[in-house]
Amino acid sequence: MEVGYLELAVGSILISNVVLAKFLGLCPFFGVSRRTSDAVGMGLAVIFVMSIASAATALIYRHLLLPTNLEHTNLLGVLGLPVPEGGYVLILKTISFILVIAGLVQFVEMVLKKSAPALYRALGIYLPLITTNCAVMGMALLNTEAWRDPANGLPVHLATVNGFCGGVGFLLAMLLMSGIRQRLAERRVPKALQGLPIAFISAGLMALAFMGFTKLFGIAV
Amino acid sequence: MSLLKELTDKPIKHNPVFVLVLGLCPTLAVTTSVKNGVAMAAAATAVLVCANILISLIRRFIPNQIRIACYIVVIAGFVTMVEIAMKAIAPEAINMALGIFIPLIVVNCIILGRAEAFASKHGPLASLMDGLGIGVGFLLALVAISLVREVLGAGTLWGYRLTPVAVGHTTVIPQYVPMTVLGMAPGAFIVIGLLFGLFYWAGNRRRDAARLVAVPAVPQVARDFPKPKKTPAQRPSEPRPSEPRP
Numbered sequence: 001m002e003v004g005y006l007e008l009a010v011g012s013i014l015i016s017n018v019v020l021a022k023f024l025g026l027c028p029f030f031g032v033s034r035r036t037s038d039a040v041g042m043g044l045a046v047i048f049v050m051s052i053a054s055a056a057t058a059l060i061y062r063h064l065l066l067p068t069n070l071e072h073t074n075l076l077g078v079l080g081l082p083v084p085e086g087g088y089v090l091i092l093k094t095i096s097f098i099l100v101i102a103g104l105v106q107f108v109e110m111v112l113k114k115s116a117p118a119l120y121r122a123l124g125i126y127l128p129l130i131t132t133n134c135a136v137m138g139m140a141l142l143n144t145e146a147w148r149d150p151a152n153g154l155p156v157h158l159a160t161v162n163g164f165c166g167g168v169g170f171l172l173a174m175l176l177m178s179g180i181r182q183r184l185a186e187r188r189v190p191k192a193l194q195g196l197p198i199a200f201i202s203a204g205l206m207a208l209a210f211m212g213f214t215k216l217f218g219i220a221v
Numbered sequence: 222m223s224l225l226k227e228l229t230d231k232p233i234k235h236n237p238v239f240v241l242v243l244g245l246c247p248t249l250a251v252t253t254s255v256k257n258g259v260a261m262a263a264a265a266t267a268v269l270v271c272a273n274i275l276i277s278l279i280r281r282f283i284p285n286q287i288r289i290a291c292y293i294v295v296i297a298g299f300v301t302m303v304e305i306a307m308k309a310i311a312p313e314a315i316n317m318a319l320g321i322f323i324p325l326i327v328v329n330c331i332i333l334g335r336a337e338a339f340a341s342k343h344g345p346l347a348s349l350m351d352g353l354g355i356g357v358g359f360l361l362a363l364v365a366i367s368l369v370r371e372v373l374g375a376g377t378l379w380g381y382r383l384t385p386v387a388v389g390h391t392t393v394i395p396q397y398v399p400m401t402v403l404g405m406a407p408g409a410f411i412v413i414g415l416l417f418g419l420f421y422w423a424g425n426r427r428r429d430a431a432r433l434v435a436v437p438a439v440p441q442v443a444r445d446f447p448k449p450k451k452t453p454a455q456r457p458s459e460p461r462p463s464e465p466r467p
Contacts, residue, residue, distance in 0.1 A: 021406050095297040098297050102293055141324055196414075197414045207407040
């Protein structure tokens with residue numbers, strides 16, 4: 001049975017939030033969450049890149065790496081090139097994904113610079129950081145195995161939606177965290193816990209709150 | 222001599238997790254049990270050492286503008302090797318537990334960070350030592366976190382039950398009820414936050430002790446000492462030695 005859009009959205013934003021349940025993208029979560037404006041900029045940049053990267057990697061996974069089956073065809077096989085038994089998944093998945101994501105980020109940066117200078121000024125400084133943001137790569141990897149179908153991975157359109165929703169979940173977590181940290185900055189905190197430790201503990205309490213969404217609407221992730 | 226210093230200095234003074242604040246994602250995700258933590262540290266160290274050596278060997282041939290891309294390709298190659306090796310060697314349960322975090326070593330900032338900060342400037346032998354030192358530091362951090370989470374969260378250590386299982390309704394020792402939340406996502410954040418606090422507290426104490434010893438050596442003994450609280454170094458707003466790099 002195919003997964004619905006709403007199911008994906010609730011699952012990726014609330015139930016298994018990228019940051020608070022999947023532990024992806026923690027470096028920007030703690031590094032860029034001091035000011036709300038930075039947090040929003042980073043979150044928007046991640047939404048943007050994650051959607052595109054999810055689409056591109058899902059396309060590659062289903063039509064270049066996996067062997068042909070009922071659900072999808074391997075383009076290399078169509079061209080008459082040899083495709084091994086299990087496809088190229090084991091050898092080429094990691095390398096192809098990271099190269100595609102790195103190339104894509106460069107490309108998006110160049111296109112934005114030329115065509116949308118205003119957007120580039122807003123997101124520009126965050127884009128290079130996203131190449132090594134494990135949230136984007138992690139979402140691409142999760143798309144290949146999540147949602148009940150580890151053999152095929154999500155189809156391209158669902159993977160794109162999932163990437164977008166994962167980005168929205170990241171933005172939500174960043175926004176909440178930046179609010180908490182601005183409050184924390186004005187409070188008296190024991191000396192040893194100032195800065196990062198208290199941020200981690202607050203994130204833990206947030207994750208505890210997000211655990212309340214488990215099995216929301218009966219959706220199992 | 223200095224090579225040995227690279228190795229011995231790194232695990233504590235330049236601990237990748239607690240001092241450099243790098244590689245947080247696997248640190249939080251896989252530390253549900255000591256076994257997983259050790260497996261993750263071993264995989265990451267293998268990639269780190271190999272990538273460090275190779276990058277240091279080819280550092281003169283890499284053009285400066287595309288160096289990050291080159292590092293990523295080298296690292297991705299080694300990650301793929303480790304991935305395949307883990308599938309062959311490690312038990313199924315560990316592979317399941319580490320899941321996507323083995324391929325995610327490719328974007329682990331520890332490895333890219335060491336390539337950029339160390340291997341691209343030093344020889345292969347020093348880079349090997351640096352990789353080993355940082356790897357041991359990563360192992361220590363993961364073991365520390367997973368020890369707390371496994372013992373308190375599941376009541377086991379390395380998979381063995383520490384507390385007696387109740388037989389009927391009577392046990393000699395009152396049965397330990399595991400704090401399951403420590404094994405889940407919130408527990409990871411809270412445990413690492415508290416350990417960070419402990420690390421800072423120990424660091425502060427050492428700094429204060431060093432200052433107390435150093436003060437009498439200063440020539441202006443006769444002058445009034447400024448109250449310790451007013452010295453800029455002791456203000457709470459003092460910048461932390463490390464903040465995560467995105």
